[in-house]
Amino acid sequence: MRSTKQRNIILDIINSSYEHLDAYGVYEKAREKIPNISLGTVYRNLNSLENAHLINVIFDGSDKLRYDRNENHQHFICTKCHKIIDIYDLDFKNVKTYQNNLVMNYKIVLEGICEECQKEE
Amino acid sequence: MRSTKQRNIILDIINSSYEHLDAYGVYEKAREKIPNISLGTVYRNLNSLENAHLINVIFDGSDKLRYDRNENHQHFICTKCHKIIDIYDLDFKNVKTYQNNLVMNYKIVLEGICEECQKEE
DNA sequence: AATTAAATAGTAATCATTACTAGTTGGAAG
DNA sequence: CTTCCAACTAGTAATGATTACTATTTAATT
Numbered sequence: 001m002r003s004t005k006q007r008n009i010i011l012d013i014i015n016s017s018y019e020h021l022d023a024y025g026v027y028e029k030a031r032e033k034i035p036n037i038s039l040g041t042v043y044r045n046l047n048s049l050e051n052a053h054l055i056n057v058i059f060d061g062s063d064k065l066r067y068d069r070n071e072n073h074q075h076f077i078c079t080k081c082h083k084i085i086d087i088y089d090l091d092f093k094n095v096k097t098y099q100n101n102l103v104m105n106y107k108i109v110l111e112g113i114c115e116e117c118q119k120e121e
Numbered sequence: 122m123r124s125t126k127q128r129n130i131i132l133d134i135i136n137s138s139y140e141h142l143d144a145y146g147v148y149e150k151a152r153e154k155i156p157n158i159s160l161g162t163v164y165r166n167l168n169s170l171e172n173a174h175l176i177n178v179i180f181d182g183s184d185k186l187r188y189d190r191n192e193n194h195q196h197f198i199c200t201k202c203h204k205i206i207d208i209y210d211l212d213f214k215n216v217k218t219y220q221n222n223l224v225m226n227y228k229i230v231l232e233g234i235c236e237e238c239q240k241e242e
Numbered sequence: 243a244a245t246t247a248a249a250t251a252g253t254a255a256t257c258a259t260t261a262c263t264a265g266t267t268g269g270a271a272g
Numbered sequence: 273c274t275t276c277c278a279a280c281t282a283g284t285a286a287t288g289a290t291t292a293c294t295a296t297t298t299a300a301t302t
Contacts, residue, residue, distance in 0.1 A: 002268055002279060023258080038282045043259060045280095051200075053225065059180035061232075063290070064258060074228075078235035079172075090229065100236040104174065107195075108211065109228045111182075114199035115221040123248060123299055144289080159251045164290060166249095184259075185289060 001052060009033050010045045014055045020066045020084045060084055076101050122173060130154050131166045135176045141187040141205045181205055197222050 001007075013021070013029045021029070027042045046067055049055045056068045058075060060082040074087040076098050087098060095103050122128075134142070134150045142150070148163045167188055170176045179187045179196060181203040195208040197219050208219060216224050 004268075004280060006281070036282070038284095040260080040283080041281055047260095056226075056228075057182075061178070074230065076231045076233065076235070078238055079232050080234055080238040083235050083237075085235070087231070090231075095231060098231055098233075100239075101231075101233055102235075102239060103231045103233040105177075105233070106229065106231045107177075109195065110197045110208070110211075110216060110219055110222075110224045111200055111226050111228065112197065112219075112222055112224040113201055114197070114204050114206070114223075116204075117199055117201040118221075118223060125249060125299075127250070157251070159253095161252080161291075162250055168291095 001048060006030070006034060006037055006041050007045045007049070009037075010042060011049055011054060014049070014067050015069050017069075018086070020058060020060075020068055022064045022066050024064075026067065058084060076103070079104070122169060127151070127155060127158055127162050128166045128170070130158075131163060132170055132175060135170070135188050136190050138190075139207070141179060141181075141189055143185045143187050145185075147188065179205060197224070200225070 009030055010026060013026055017029075019025070023043055023046055024039070026046065027037070027039050030037045030042060046055070046057075050057050050067075053070065055070055058066045058068050058077075060066055060077050061079055062082045066084065074090050076085040076087055077083070078085075078101070085098070085101065090098075095106060097103055130151055131147060134147055138150075140146070144164055144167055145160070147167065148158070148160050151158045151163060167176070167178075171178050171188075174191065176191055177189045179189050179198075181187055181198050182200055183203045187205065195211050197206040197208055198204070199206075199222070206219070206222065211219075216227060218224055
């Protein structure tokens with residue numbers, strides 16, 4: 001992965017934001033620095049940065065993905081308005097509520113490379 | 122939520138399958154029972170069943186969502202081929218591997234209704 | 243049996259994301 | 273420093289999963 005002006009700016013936007021931006025939001029912020037940056041470039045870099053484990057994707061239940069810093073924390077996601085709240089103090093012994101948010105269920109996903117894909121190439 | 126033939130069959134397909142079907146896969150299985158069922162009906166019912174917490178959605182990193190039984194278990198998802206593996210014996214003390222799958226990172230999401238949305242109606 | 247809101251089939255529309263193309267550039271190797 | 277080329281970019285077109293729409297049907301209550 002080469003270091004380009006576009007990629008560095010996109011990574012910086014994600015790392016310095018606490019807004020859980022979607023691709024278009026990143027695009028808008030990136031245009032402040034590079035006015036003619038292409039939306040396709042933003043998508044391509046968000047994907048490659050995610051593959052390189054430099055940023056994270058969040059599926060919030062809406063039709064668009066959101067992007068997040070690569071920092072150890074968890075999320076509460078509202079199933080009505082799709083708001084994302086960062087969690088730094090998760091206590092699994094009592095998760096019926098988190099602060100004043102009502103928790104209905106939780107999901108744990110391990111991500112990685114499966115046995116078959118490890119064998120390839 | 123009314124009980125319809127279509128909705129009951131869709132719920133039954135999800136509950137009796139271990140394949141983590143996507144919407145089109147559910148549609149294909151549903152057509153075996155109701156040949157002229159509409160794809161829109163499948164999408165609409167998958168959404169309403171999920172809102173009613175009768176089934177679960179899984180985001181596997183691909184461009185389509187997948188649907189799962191509402192049963193307490195977790196998932197390993199391969200970031201290369203998007204394979205989903207059910208986990209019934211998650212041990213958080215050692216998650217560098219799960220069986221022979223290499224775990225790169227994990228995500229925990231609490232889902233529910235945020236403080237603001239609880240106030241509404 | 244009448245009523246009506248919710249659901250359906252079939253089709254059209256949306257729009258987030260990806261693909262494509264011609265031109266540009268990072269950075270490795272001489 | 274120059275050459276070189278795979279990786280990258282801007283701009284635009286295409287894709288396709290999902291949702292919206294409309295006329296008709298139906299669950300289930302009174």
